[in-house]
Amino acid sequence: MGKESVCIVGSGNWGSAISKIAGRNILNNPHQFEKRLPMWVFEETLDEKMGGGKLTDVINEKHENVKYLPGIALPENVVAVPDVLEAVKGATYLIFVLPHQFLGKTIEQLKGHIQPGTKGLTLIKGVDVKNDKIQIYADLIEKELGISCSSLSGANIANEVAQEKFSETTIGYRNEEEGKVWKSILDSEKFKVSLIEDVAGVSLCGALKNIVAVAAGFIDGLEWGDNAKAAIMRIGLVEMKNFGLEFFDNVKSATFLEESAGVADLMTSCMGGRNRKVAEAFARTGKSFDELEKELLGGQKLQGAATAKEINSFLKSKKRVEAYPLFKAVYEIAYEGRDVESIVTGVSKSKL
Amino acid sequence: MGKESVCIVGSGNWGSAISKIAGRNILNNPHQFEKRLPMWVFEETLDEKMGGGKLTDVINEKHENVKYLPGIALPENVVAVPDVLEAVKGATYLIFVLPHQFLGKTIEQLKGHIQPGTKGLTLIKGVDVKNDKIQIYADLIEKELGISCSSLSGANIANEVAQEKFSETTIGYRNEEEGKVWKSILDSEKFKVSLIEDVAGVSLCGALKNIVAVAAGFIDGLEWGDNAKAAIMRIGLVEMKNFGLEFFDNVKSATFLEESAGVADLMTSCMGGRNRKVAEAFARTGKSFDELEKELLGGQKLQGAATAKEINSFLKSKKRVEAYPLFKAVYEIAYEGRDVESIVTGVSKSKL
Numbered sequence: 001m002g003k004e005s006v007c008i009v010g011s012g013n014w015g016s017a018i019s020k021i022a023g024r025n026i027l028n029n030p031h032q033f034e035k036r037l038p039m040w041v042f043e044e045t046l047d048e049k050m051g052g053g054k055l056t057d058v059i060n061e062k063h064e065n066v067k068y069l070p071g072i073a074l075p076e077n078v079v080a081v082p083d084v085l086e087a088v089k090g091a092t093y094l095i096f097v098l099p100h101q102f103l104g105k106t107i108e109q110l111k112g113h114i115q116p117g118t119k120g121l122t123l124i125k126g127v128d129v130k131n132d133k134i135q136i137y138a139d140l141i142e143k144e145l146g147i148s149c150s151s152l153s154g155a156n157i158a159n160e161v162a163q164e165k166f167s168e169t170t171i172g173y174r175n176e177e178e179g180k181v182w183k184s185i186l187d188s189e190k191f192k193v194s195l196i197e198d199v200a201g202v203s204l205c206g207a208l209k210n211i212v213a214v215a216a217g218f219i220d221g222l223e224w225g226d227n228a229k230a231a232i233m234r235i236g237l238v239e240m241k242n243f244g245l246e247f248f249d250n251v252k253s254a255t256f257l258e259e260s261a262g263v264a265d266l267m268t269s270c271m272g273g274r275n276r277k278v279a280e281a282f283a284r285t286g287k288s289f290d291e292l293e294k295e296l297l298g299g300q301k302l303q304g305a306a307t308a309k310e311i312n313s314f315l316k317s318k319k320r321v322e323a324y325p326l327f328k329a330v331y332e333i334a335y336e337g338r339d340v341e342s343i344v345t346g347v348s349k350s351k352l
Numbered sequence: 353m354g355k356e357s358v359c360i361v362g363s364g365n366w367g368s369a370i371s372k373i374a375g376r377n378i379l380n381n382p383h384q385f386e387k388r389l390p391m392w393v394f395e396e397t398l399d400e401k402m403g404g405g406k407l408t409d410v411i412n413e414k415h416e417n418v419k420y421l422p423g424i425a426l427p428e429n430v431v432a433v434p435d436v437l438e439a440v441k442g443a444t445y446l447i448f449v450l451p452h453q454f455l456g457k458t459i460e461q462l463k464g465h466i467q468p469g470t471k472g473l474t475l476i477k478g479v480d481v482k483n484d485k486i487q488i489y490a491d492l493i494e495k496e497l498g499i500s501c502s503s504l505s506g507a508n509i510a511n512e513v514a515q516e517k518f519s520e521t522t523i524g525y526r527n528e529e530e531g532k533v534w535k536s537i538l539d540s541e542k543f544k545v546s547l548i549e550d551v552a553g554v555s556l557c558g559a560l561k562n563i564v565a566v567a568a569g570f571i572d573g574l575e576w577g578d579n580a581k582a583a584i585m586r587i588g589l590v591e592m593k594n595f596g597l598e599f600f601d602n603v604k605s606a607t608f609l610e611e612s613a614g615v616a617d618l619m620t621s622c623m624g625g626r627n628r629k630v631a632e633a634f635a636r637t638g639k640s641f642d643e644l645e646k647e648l649l650g651g652q653k654l655q656g657a658a659t660a661k662e663i664n665s666f667l668k669s670k671k672r673v674e675a676y677p678l679f680k681a682v683y684e685i686a687y688e689g690r691d692v693e694s695i696v697t698g699v700s701k702s703k704l
Contacts, residue, residue, distance in 0.1 A: 155582035166696045167579035168586070180704060192583075192700035226624055227519035230507035230616040231544075234520070238610055257609040258590055264582040267619065272578055344518045348544035352532060 005034040006185055007091035009106065010098030011041040011059075011080065014123060016069035017162040018097060022185050023075030029184060040087035041080040042102075056080040072162045085113050093185065096141060096149075097123040100303075103137060107144045119178050120149035121171070125206040126303055129310035132317035134247060136203035138172075148174045150182055151199045153206035154260035155268040164190045170261035171195050172202030194259060200248040201255030201262075208243060209266045210304035211311065212236030214279040214330050216270035218340050221283025228344070232326070233270050235347050237263060239324050243311075246320070275304030283340045305334045357386040358537055359443035361458065362450030363393040363411075363432065366475060368421035369514040370449060374537050375427030381536060392439035393432040394454075408432040424514045437465050445537065448493060448501075449475040452655075455489060459496045471530050472501035473523070477558040478655055481662035484669035486599060488555035490524075500526045502534055503551045505558035506612035507620040516542045522613035523547050524554030546611060552600040553607030553614075560595060560679075561618045562656035563663065564588030566631040567682050568622035570692050573635025580696070584678070585622050587699050589615060591676050595663075598672070627656030635692045657686045677701075 006026060008019050019039050026033040041056045050066055051058070059065050059080035063073055081087035088094060088110060098106060103124060120141050128135040138149040154169030161167050171186070171193055173179030179195040187193035196202070215236055219229045241256035256262035270276055278292045285292070289305045312331035315321045321328050325347045332338035358378060360371050371391050378385040393408045402418055403410070411417050411432035415425055433439035436458060440446060446466070450458060455476060472493050480487040490501040506521030513519050523538070523545055525531030531547040539545035548554070567588055571581045593608035608614035622628055630644045637644070641657045664683035667673045673680050677699045684690035 194702040234616040264586040267582040350546040
């Protein structure tokens with residue numbers, strides 16, 4: 001049996017953090033893996049403050065992504081490659097970790113250049129919604145590239161992972177054998193991988209938690225306290241789980257309720273995180289999300305409010321909006337002028 | 353059918369907050385309930401700063417518990433009664449909300465004075481552990497007083513509930529009919545009661561979450577960040593659930609994973625809370641819990657470390673300590689000099 005070749009498609013903050021772990025694990029398993037770990041880097045010229053030069057050259061000379069993960073030494077076998085086709089050449093395990101808006105174009109470039117039997121793993125948050133169709137990115141990658149694709153998500157602030165602070169993550173695998181290889185690539189003493197047979201559940205957690213983080217930010221802005229915030233997080237978690245169970249096959253409740261991808265990532269997103277922060281400012285100031293994204297994030301777009309909108313349009317097409325009152329409230333508050341204080345109206349229900 | 357009479361046994365911060373809700377609900381349901389809501393108050397003389405006088409007199413004149421819930425107006429039908437036997441006389445619904453260390457003595461006083469058919473509800477946190485026997489307080493009350501007893505717990509910081517900030521809570525009921533009456537006594541627009549048929553689960557959540565809050569405080573003291581804290585909370589929640597399922601009959605996973613008593617109360621306890629705070633100081637300073645309780649809380653005892661010790665001794669008697677590595681770590685760190693940094697050793701496990 002030949003050795004496996006891993007490639008990382010993407011090189012932002014999270015991709016670079018992952019390259020540190022994967023690079024080291026690959027070096028420690030020379031019988032299983034080719035030593036070289038190519039990382040596709042969208043080429044850019046660094047400005048003078050960062051010393052100039054091309055980003056790929058700087059990464060390969062300094063073994064540091066000075067732009068997106070400064071201060072963290074990357075293993076020397078991580079090689080920045082500006083051409084995506086060159087990066088993936090010969091790869092048998094592909095990690096997709098790029099902003100979701102670039103995925104479609106990247107897939108188009110890769111079509112016909114991925115060898116049969118290659119395995120994929122997506123770390124991309126969000127879901128692809130078109131009218132009454134909802135698709136996780138793992139399924140999109142599988143369909144478009146004809147490969148098996150698993151999904152990773154968890155309570156994973158990239159800088160903390162890169163600094164080797166204790167973290168957990170969840171991989172939802174397509175089959176156990178692939179899951180075990182992904183674990184050998186990514187698991188470490190300070191980054192504990194848990195395997196679960198639930199690609200869709202893991203993917204949905206990473207998308208839907210951003211809606212709940214917006215709701216949690218509203219509560220912070222209203223200064224309603226810890227009881228209300230915990231209540232909103234609980235209600236949001238249950239809606240996330242119910243959504244998964246209603247619209248996807250073979251999704252497991254435990255993915256949402258017991259895994260790092262579910263309850264734990266929800267906690268980090270609602271305690272800190274940018275979706276929470278912008279939503280807090282929204283509740284305090286009454287400014288729009290667009291304005292606040294400009295003011296607070298230099299125009300960078302957040303996924304929370306956008307996901308709330310997409311999920312709302314999907315639920316409308318299914319006539320199921322009312323079954324998810326918190327998701328509904330977040331959408332209507334963010335986009336339709338609904339009063340922020342009404343966020344709790346109808347969300348807390350008991351069977352008796 | 354005669355009207356029901358409610359009595360609150362206890363009048364601290366939480367008991368007083370509850371009296372505000374119950375008092376108002378009773379007034380709004382004059383056909384179902386006697387108007388008067390006696391609240392047993394352990395009599396004390398207020399010092400000069402608080403204006404002097406007996407606490408019961410002040411509560412009944414000012415309709416405010418100036419010592420334990422200052423600034424909150426209580427409904428006028430809440431009547432402070434210094435004699436516990438007089439307080440419970442004729443009561444058909446008894447709410448127990450007093451420090452757990454006073455429960456045994458209070459039960460002794462009440463024996464033979466509770467009319468048959470009375471229903472109980474306990475809001476007391478903690479469990480009663482003696483060697484290899486573990487008992488929730490609802491069962492203790494049932495056995496000793498010969499009455500049916502339900503349990504209430506949730507993400508309920510008392511002051512926030514008293515200020516009518518949005519909160520949820522969970523009642524684990526003995527039977528549906530009793531559950532519905534408890535809900536009519538305690539549910540309000542800003543204090544949403546969810547009913548579940550799981551007295552033991554609800555009770556255990558309120559006890560075991562304090563162990564996890566200590567673990568979360570350790571992480572804060574170590575400055576390991578949000579990923580690690582979310583991981584510890586997740587692991588703690590799963591150990592809580594596993595403990596309930598292993599040692600009690602008819603406990604439901606959902607109580608831990610989906611109810612306010614479970615996941616939501618865990619969040620409030622790990623975000624704020626005194627157990628978390630003292631544990632953080634423990635990790636930072638190396639001082640003992642006894643010392644820190646003196647310094648930070650005027651000698652008041654916390655339940656987190658004490659519960660960790662009781663649960664450890666129970667698990668030892670069952671030879672099951674190793675199945676609960678986080679509970680074990682908290683006990684050993686707090687009492688046996690184990691290194692705080694070793695808290696994550698062995699806690700994160702995956703089946704594959």
